[in-house]
Amino acid sequence: MTRSNAYIGSPLDRIEDLRLLAGAGTFVGDLKPDNLLYAVILRSPISHGRIRKIGTAAARSLQGVAAVITAAEIGEVPIIPVRQHGKPEGEPYRQPVIAGEKVRYVGEPVAVVIASEQCIAEDAAELIELEIDELPAVATHEIAARDQTLLFENTVTNLATTFYARMGDADMAFATAEYKRKEKFSVHRHTASPMETRGLLAEWNPELQRMVVSGATKVPFFNRNVVAEMLRLQPSQVDLIEVDVGGGFGARGEFYPEDFLIPFAARYVGGNVRWVEDRREHLMAMNHAREMYADLEIACRKDGTLVGVRGRIDIDLGAYVRTNGFTTPRNVVQFVSGPYLIPNIAIDAFSYLTSKTPTGTYRGPGRYEASFFCERLLDMAANDLGIDPAEFRLKNLIPEDQLPRPLATMAGLDRTWQTELDNGAYGVVMERCLKEFGWEEKKKLQGQLIDGRYHGIAVGNFVEGGAGGRFENARMTIEKGGTVTVAVGSTALGQGLQTILSQIAADALSMPIERIRLLHGSTTLVTQGFGSFHSRSTVMGGSAILLAAEALVALLRDKGASHFGCEPDQVSVSDGYVYYGTKSMEFSAFAGSEVERQFENRKLTYSYGSHTAHVAVDPGTGHVELLDYMTVDDVGRIINPATLHGQILGAIVQGLGSTFLEHLQYDENGQLLTGSLADYLLPTATDFPNIRGISLGLRPCPNNPLGAKGAGEGGLIAVGGVIGNAIAAALRSMSVEPRDLPLSPPQIWRLIQQAKASNHNPKMNEQS
Amino acid sequence: MKFPPLRYLTPQSLDEAIALLEQHGADAKLLSGGQSLMPMLAFRLASCSILIDLKFVPGLDRITVTDRGVELGSRVRWRDIEHDVRLPTVQPLLSMAVKHIAHYAIRNRGTVGGSLAHGDPASELPALAVACGATIAIAGPNGRRSLPAEEFFLFPLITALEPNEVIVSLHFPPWPKARSFGFQEFSRRRGDFAMAGAIVFFDQDKDQNICSPHIGAFGIADTPLRLGEAEKFLLGNRAGSRIFEEAAAHGVRNVDVRADIHADSDYRRALLATLVNRALVEAAQRTSP
Structure with a gap:
């Protein structure tokens, strides 16, 4: 091909795949340098207690054990800082890298055993005498709210922080509202489960006093600076x-205790x-997510026009405020209104x-929860008012001419906590989704009992925030052979980053993609970088690449002009050549030319879209079969339709897992009951075969030169609400209203039994 | 997770396997497929210092079909049962049940003897053995003995097998023509442990009345069960939706249902009734040739 400027928008095969499919991938577990020692972490078996004794003598004396590290060996125990959305009142609740005096959750690190073999380290960990006063x-x-038992005795409360989302005058709106309904909902504790669990290899070179840590994923630059400071090293030494x-899904790659403990051990x-x-370990140590309890009230006019929503959401944060502790609590209150004009x-x-x-944070943090609360309320209101749920939503979506529009103000907080929806044709996309789904046709099945199962359909809408993290860097270097090396601070978590960013770079330089070499993620590559989270790498890394490409082209024009003896604007750059009239020079003549540019952005992108579902509910078992799931979304500008489609479908399946299967259960003593994948149920290939998605590039984002919007999370966000509503619609004849996730078979069955009992005896119907 | 280093022994005969068991006592465990044992060792829920693999013991991997019934050698794998073309006619429930056992990869390795010895109350084969009145042939230092499956399973993961004994085979009684049968299992995902399962079969006399009803249940109590009350309810009655529903409802009434994090006992009991009823309806529509 001679002109190479059509990569963006084409469904290129993933550049990563050949290597990975051929088994040539290198994961942390594949790294085996000489003299490798293995670390095993002893974790607290007790939910809350005071450490009386950690006896390590027997463990240390086991053949093959190199060291046993506890808080005593570390000395002054570092505290993990907050990376984003920190608040002063949250500071006392941050996590020490190892428990020295108190343990506050099952799974908290207490000791690290280093041995010549993994199994020896595990044997030794079993020999540690850990005594804890419960x-x-x-x-x-x-x-927690009673504050009778404080997790941190140096504080006065277990309430870490509060948020207040405000818009208009809710009290006035509710005082005069024609229709109101108040409901309680909950979302259960579950979390990201990347196929690969976390892992780290720390290599300490005593002669050079240098630390190399492999296994960085989400935010390598931030984590590098943190671990350097904790180890009292310069960032340049690490x-x-x-x-x-x-896989990462928002949970992997934050700074966890192990991110200090393993380098320290090395x-x-x-x-x-x-x-x-x-x-x-993963199930008890990696960030959990989602556990929330909502008490919300909706108000509308009789014609279905939304006028307000108010109430409270209680969030179970777990034992510590971790690196992004308040992102999710902020999001959930900010995003209850979703794409609706409230x-x-x-x-x-x-x-x-x-x-x-x-x-x-976990993919769609706070937004999955908020969407469940909001969409359930909308269907309840629509049903009460006798309005078709699709019509009800179309009526209340924010019209295009009212965008951009700020979301509710986070009261008392500065502008970094505020955000506004950028642009979009919300109604157009929703109508397209209804059409693709066959809403009018399927509506006939609503609530019907067919072959022993009740059918139901539902629709919901989402907005997805993208492009967080203020900047990203990209560096471009012309190599000896004339290829261009592109280095970015964004990280690859399995999302096809290499392919997508190569497409952008190839188009920006008008050269064949085969001659682009993309490097990413490591702190050795660029001077600064942010990483991959908040659906940001395509937008931020891609925009940084555009800026770097622009700068590289300018540099080559200058160099070409001085070589050819002409003006820079007479020089053109494409296909790996620098041209002046009929003369040309290959890129290789400019080897060593290098630029680094930073893209800075404070405005988020908001992709948006609609989800529809058709379910059949078996009242005898409580099983829900997903007969059809259709989404349509608008991501501004599509870079690679194939990887995008993968993101959407993968996110939907993850959302279905969240809604139906995955549940981190605890008992009243704070013991985790779901310690393996036999009990923590992930969706598998056979569970949800009927999923469809169409992605559009309808309204390019005005806030970045690519026009792209983050698109990794929308497939997940609306699933809980849509499935809850489809089940409610199926079981409408019995007035079953799912209010609590997950929608497991026993839960559905119980709701049906309760509905039967209260329908039989209407006086008992007080609860709703 | 990694289990500690252990010795791996490969006896070449049944006698040698028994002798090794005698010699090493509680330090040794038999390995026959390892689809439950190996994860338990890795999780350090079980431990041993010697693994005695039955893989090389000859003669344990045969499926024998005679007019006295079906005999499954203890090393017969689920995959062998799935592939056997005779079984759908001579023991059709076995062919139905095996499809519900775990996943493809596990069915390639998991074995009849391994499943019986593990004694998981949610497993299909132990339940089928109990429902069908199968017998288990066992070899030990003092020779052979055989035990009805109903007496073999004592508690969850605890069986009547002595530490120095090896399961040789499982014997199913003959399967008459024109027998009606049904199999229903419910799990959270395909291949998961059953939340409950029902196995039914019955014959009908010349007046179309039900005779010799068998109703088995699994995933529900400490061991696989037969629902005697439901069987009594059906005996001598004509097959029909009303009698099936009543039999199912009665059958589960007095079962000591276990609860776990996936389901409480109310749900499990109701689920079992649903499955028994559905299996009976299925049986009324499905009769072996």
Whole structure:
């Protein structure tokens, strides 16, 4: 091909795939340097207690054990900082990298064993005598709110922080509203489960006093600076290296205790230490997510026009405020209104510490929860008012001419906490989704009992925030052979980053993609970088690449002009050549030319779209079969339709797992009951075969030169609400209203039994 | 997670396997497929210092069909049962049940003897053995014995097998023509442990009345069960939706239903009634040739 400027928008095969499919991928577990030692972490088996003794003598004396590290060996125990959305009142609740005096959740690190073999380290961990004086567990947010047992005795409360989302005058709106309905909802604790668990290899070179840590994923630059400071090293002495990663979903790659403990252990033993998390550890140690309880009220006019929403949301934060502790609580109150025009909002959020695994962001943080609350309320209101749920939504979507539009104000907080929806044709996309789904046709099945199963359909809408994290860097270098190396600070988590950013770079330089070499993620590549989160890498990394390409072309024009003896604007650059009239020079003549540029952005992107679902509910077992799931979304500008489609479908399946299957369960003592994938149920290939998605590039984003919007999370956000509504619609004849996730078979069955009992005896129908 | 280093022994005969068991006592465990044992060792829920693999013991991997019934050697894998073209006619429930056992990869390795010895109350084969009145042939230092499946399963993961004994085979009684049968299992995902399962079969006399009804249940109590009350209800009655519903409802009434994090006992009991009823309806429509 001679002109190479049509990569953007084409469904290129993933550049990553050949290598990965051929088994040539390198994950942390594949890294085996010489003299490798293995780390195993002893974790608290107790939810809340005071450590009386950690006896390590027997473990240390086991053949093959190199070291046992506890808080005593570390000395002054570092505290993990907050990366984003921190608040002063949250500071006392941050997590120490190891428990020295108190444990506050099952799974909290207490000791690290370093040994010559993994199994020896595990044997030794079993020999450690850990004595803990148990304190009362704080296993629920209700217990936490009583403040009878404080998780942190140096504070006065378990309430870590509050948020207040405000718009218009909710009190006035509710005082005069023609229709109101108040409901309680909950979303259960569950979390991201990347196919590959976390892992780190730390290599300490005592001669050079240098630390290299492999296994960086989400935010390598931030984490590098944190670990350097904790180890009292200069950032230049520490490098974080990104190897292949089997998924992140917002949870992997934040700074966890292990991100200090493993490098510390490497320096402590003066060598190479590797830790690979097993699934049982993963389920108790990686950020949990989502556990929230909402008490919300909706108000509309009789014609279905929304006038307000108010209420409170209680959040179970877990034992510590981790690196992104308040992002999710902020999001949930900010996004209850979603893409709907709700002029009056007053929602308060209360974030409580409990003696369970700390929580953090997970794909669609706060937005999945908010969408469930909002969409359930909308269907209940539509049903009460006798309005078709699709019509009800079309009536209330924010019209295009009212965008951009700010979301509810986060009261008392500066502008970094505020946001506004950018642009979009919300109604157009929703109508397209209804058409693709066959809404009018399927409506006939609503509530019908066919072959022993009740059928129901539902529709919902979402907005998805993207492009967070203020900047991203890209560096372009012309190599000896005339290829261009592009280095970015964005990280690859399995999302096809290499392919997408190569497409953008190839188009920006008008050269064949085969001659672009994309490097990403490691702190060795660019001077600064942010990483991959908040559906940002395509937008931020891609925009940085555009700026770098522009600068590189300008540089080559200058160099070409001085070579050819002409003006820079007489020089053109494409296909790996620098042209002046009929003369040309290959890029290789300019080897060594290099530029680095930074893209800075404070405005978020908001892709949006609609979800529709058709379910059949078996009242005998409570099983819900998903007969059809259709989404249509608008992502501004599509870079690669194939990887985008994968993002959407993958996110939907993850959302279906969240809604039907995945549940981190605790008992009243704060013991985690779901310690393996036999009990923590992930969706598998056979569970949800009927999923469809169409992505549009309808309204390019005005806030970045690419016109692209983050698109990794929307497939997940609306699933809970849409499925809840489809089940409610199916079981309308019995007035079943799912209010609590997950919608497991026993839960559906119980709702049906309760509805039967209260329909039989209407006086008992007080609860709703 | 990694289990500690252990010795791996491969006896070449049944006698040698028994002798090794005698010699090593509680330090040793038999390996026959390892689809439950190996994860338990890795999770350190079970431990041993010696694994005795039955893979090389000859003669344990045969499926024998005679007029005395079906005999499954203890090393017969689920995949062998799925592939056997005789079984759908001579023991059709076995062919139906095996499709519900775990996943493809596990069915390639998991074995009849391994499943019986593991004694998981949610497993299909132990339940089928109990429902069908199968017998288990066992070899030990003092020779052979055989035990009705109903007496073999004592508690969850605990069986009547002595530490020095090896399961040799499982014997199903003959399957008459024109027998009606049904199999229903419910799990959260395909291949998961059953939340409940029902196995039914019955014959009908010349007046179309039900005789010799068998109703088995699994995933519901400490061991696989037969629902005697439901069987009594059906005996001598004509097949029909009303009698099936009543039999199912009565059959589950006095079962000691276990609860776990996936389902409480109310749901499990109701689920079992649903499945028994559905299996009976299925049976009324499905009769072996």
